Amino acid sequence: MTRSQLEVDGRRIALSNLEKVLYPETGTRKFDVVDYCIRIADAMLPHLASRPVTRKRWPGGTESAPFFEKTLPAGTPEWIARFTIEHSERKTGYPVVRSAADLVWLAQVAALELHVPQWRIDLSDDIDRRTDRIVLDLDPGPDVSLDECARVAVDIRDLLDDAGLSSFPVTSGSKGIHVYARLSTLVKSESARAVAKQIATAMAQAAPRTVTATMAKAQREGRVFIDWSQNTAAKTTLAPYSLRGQPRPYAAAPRTWDELAEPGLSQLEFTEVLDRYDEVGDLLAGLSGEVAAVAVDHAAGGSDVIDLGEYRKKKSSRRASSKPTPAPPGPTERQPIPSGLTELRPMLATDDPIDGLDDDWAYEGKWDGFRALVRVVGGRARLISRSGNDLTGDFPELSVIADCLVRDGKPVDAVLDGEIVALNAAGISDFSLLVSRKRTSEPYELRLHLFDVLYLDGVDLTEQPWEVRREILDALTYFDGESVIDIPPLLPGPAETAVAVARERGWEGVVAKRRAARYVSGRRSPDWRKQKNWNSVEVVIGGYRPGRGSESKIGSLLVGVPAERGLRYLGRVGTGFTDAELDALLEELRPLRISMCPFVDDIDKPVAGSATWVLPKLVADVAFMDWTSTGHLRHPTWRGIRRDKLPGDL
DSSP: OOEEEEEETTEEEEEEOTTOEEETTTTEEHHHHHHHHHHHHHHHHHHHTTOBOEEEEOTTOTTSOOEEEOSOOTTOOTTSEEEEEEETTEEEEEEEOOSHHHHHHHHHTTEEEEEEOSSBGGGOOSSOOEEEEEEEEEEEOTTOOHHHHHHHHHHHHHHHHHTTOOEEEEEOSSSSEEEEEEEEEEEEHHHHHHHHHHHHHHHHHHOTTTEEOSOOGGGTTTSEEEEOGGGSTTOOEEOTTOBOOSSSOEEOEEOOHHHHHSSOOOOEEHHHHHHHHHHHOOTTTTTSOOOOOOOOOBOGGGOEEEOOOHHHHHHHHHSOTTSOOOOOOOTTOOOOOOHHHHTOOOOEEEOOOOTTOOTTEEEEEEOSSEEEEEEEETTEEEEEETTSOBOGGGOGGGGHHHHHSEETTEEOOEEEEEEEEEEOTTSOBOHHHHHTTTTOOSOOEEEEEEEEEEEETTEEOTTSOHHHHHHHHHHOOTTTTOTTEEOOOOBOSSHHHHHHHHHHTTOSEEEEEETTOOOOTTOEEEEEEEEESSOEEEEEEEEEEEETTEEEEEEEEEEEEEOSSSEEEEEEEOSSOOHHHHHHHHHHHGGGEESSOOBSSOOOHHHHHTOEEEOSOOEEEEEOSEEOTTSOEESOEEEEEOTTOOGGGO
């Protein structure tokens, strides 16, 4: 790896792979991105000032999958300023960008997109986040041009002018336009959000055929969606002048209102942004001004620390008014998990298509393992399958999660949702390896992938939107350094990209989750949708046939699925087993033998004549190529017993 040293603002920064092409379509290298950061720094820094930065990184270039990063990674230079948000006394440290050197370091780690909230650290105290500006994100719906989006932006400008607020347009570098407005007074984030919503709603009422202020996808066809929610304290917006992780190196570019009034508006690449800046300076200079700062505590090392009680504040502000909000526990008070939460069952996804979903959705990997709710109470963990079976004894390695959930020497109660997987030598989850792990010599690594948090430290989170729960989960630091527990990052959108990335990584599929969805216990909800990368089916074992030349061996399993009249026959599964699995299956099926065929279909006499029937109790997972014309499985192969499910779950 080639390395060089660059001195910027008195800081020596180690740079590597400067010839690495980050934007293959244009040949734009890391060197070019570093150069852009240095040349645009004076314009960009005021719009990042005193705001924690969340990053999207593309180490492999924009044709590869990015990853979303909040916490500062190991090896961050000491001179990068930190801002620590305490989530119920769990700390997440964000960088605060103050110099060109900071921007160059971010470019070195391929952090192309820099996202910031509208509130500022220096204007906030330990209770409220405050801001001196609002932003309206104009997102054109299907078949809506950037010119049409610009016309809506101009109408917003006129409305803001009438209110005495100066406004500034920025083409976002992606599809739409950001309209910023400088507020005449300092306000709380909640107030800024209310102002932005009022503006968006007024625009939608005035032009319902071209504008919508609701997030529902069905409302966006032929309209411009005005996203007012990005003024919420918990949300971020791409910073002005930031690059985009698009095929071409577009940037969030400040524009003039005259440009927006002319037809043919387009997004600008970073080279065009530099040329404009050299010619006319920062078109957003009037957006950031001096505002009286609110006193903020400082921790050792100069890091700003504010105990914002992140998820508790969200809980109290977003929960429906019809439900009373319990007071959060005090620092030494422990509240037991409410009885209703101890009876939770996993929320399930439907098989609805995910193609074409909009920005209201996010995407997670679908892994090949056992779904489990993890309940940690009083320092002890229990793993409960989707059918209510206790899996704790099957996975003693995962009891370490209770050891992790400790604060100030005291246990923290929690209910988490996740998937237990076995990773093979290639690092891919392998269901067959998971179920045969006690009988195989093949190497594997056990993991608990966490993807939801339902209860934490006295707070019920099930009524919170998914995006709030996900933000809380991402902020948890309890499991840092614990190898068997992880929180996999989200997949990049849109859906087509998420599916492609999941396939490339060898995952079972993708789960799309509506950002506003609450957690629905034990039910399939269209707010969660799954798409597999190959065909598989969960079946019930109804019998078996002996192997050739041996009545003491299983040759194939006879399987089916529950139907209205009984068990419907799907065919025979005779491949994919190891000898050890076949021996174990025979021992398990012998006590279940019955005299009558459990299938409601007519089974071919040669098959039925040699079959041993069993009580249809065991659920298994089978992969297959396709369906035959008679409704049977074509080329089925065994994957393993599903200990987490019962026939009634299918």
